[in-house]
Amino acid sequence: MPLERAKNIVLWFAKPFRPQTKQYWRVVLLCFVAASTFWLLNALNKSYSTQTTYPVRFVYDERQLVPVKELPEEVTINVTGKGWKLLRKSLRVEVQPAEIYIRNLPRNNYLLGSALRPALVNALDGMELNFVVTDTLYFNFNAKVSRTVGLILDPSQKITGDRHAVVGPIVIKPDSVRFTGPSSMIESLPNPLLVRLPDGQQLTEATKVKVPINYDNKSLVKSSASTAEVTINVKGLLQEERQIIPEVVNAPAGREISLRPPYILVRYQLLEDSAVSLNRDNFKAILDYRRYSRRDSTLTPELVQKPTGVRNVTLWPERVKAIVEE
Secondary structure, three states: HHHHHHHHHHHHHHHHOOOOOOOOHHHHHHHHHHHHHHHHHHHHOOOOEEEEEEEEEEEEEOEEEOOOOOOEEEEEEEEEEEEHHHHHHHOOOOOOOEEEOOOOOOOOOOOEEEHHHHHHHHOOOEEEEEOOOOEEOOOEEEEEEEEEEEEEEEEOOOOOOOOEEEEOEEEEEEEEEEEEEEHEEEHHHOEEEEOOOOOOOOOOOOEHHHHEEOOOOOOOOOOOOOEEEEOEEEEEEEEEEEEOOEEEOOOHHHHHHEEEEOOOEEEEEEEHHHHHOOOOOOOEEEHHHOOOOHOOOEEEEEEOOOOOEEEEEEOOOOEEEEEEEO
């Protein structure tokens, strides 16, 4: 019968592998391990040529130089060596990087692969360097310098509400910061450097605020301070308005000029604590006939005098109708 015959054939082939004792498969495994070990040891004792990467390390005076971008950490080379050496290199076991010395600020920001050969030959322990595959190694060093930069509060930032104002000088401590880092980055820092209060903060009273000192390239540029304390004196403002009669100047002789309206409304703000002492009669506005607009027969009012202490002054209307009568 075909099925029985096939079974007998399979059993005949498997009979040599049938364990005779309980230790049979252990012996087989040990033989396999021993054979593999001898083969591996024999292979590692042979010499091979291969292309691989090798670590490099830049050696420079960190007090004088600073790399602007990340330095290369390895190059590609072609070497010949014993299997043991190649295995140890692949596993990075006791591998001494090739040292590239940068003694002064380099004129060029690259190094040809051929120039790396002496450093690699000295570092390759028991391996022969055939050639350097990496064509060019790029880097960028700057001289390490220091510079002191003043601090001011950003004048474009609105820090008070419409009914409050900053009184007196704004004090910043420290008023300057010393930066250290690559020369190209240090020289690009603005002087003075602007600091800003937290966005949306509207001050209504005297305040001390800690603000961050923000600048670019913080990973490479170090500062003597990371924050500054800003002291600001803030007082409330009163809103007032007053009507005044403008004076027409440079008018044609012998002509009467009728103004519509005949008055100017002056709107202004003043500090709350100066309201009692303010001389409100010290406002004066003029209408200069030399700026007369024939297109719409108007003159533009100009404020030429105001009391000390008023601020945010506006005039209404912006143009006054002037009718010249013969």
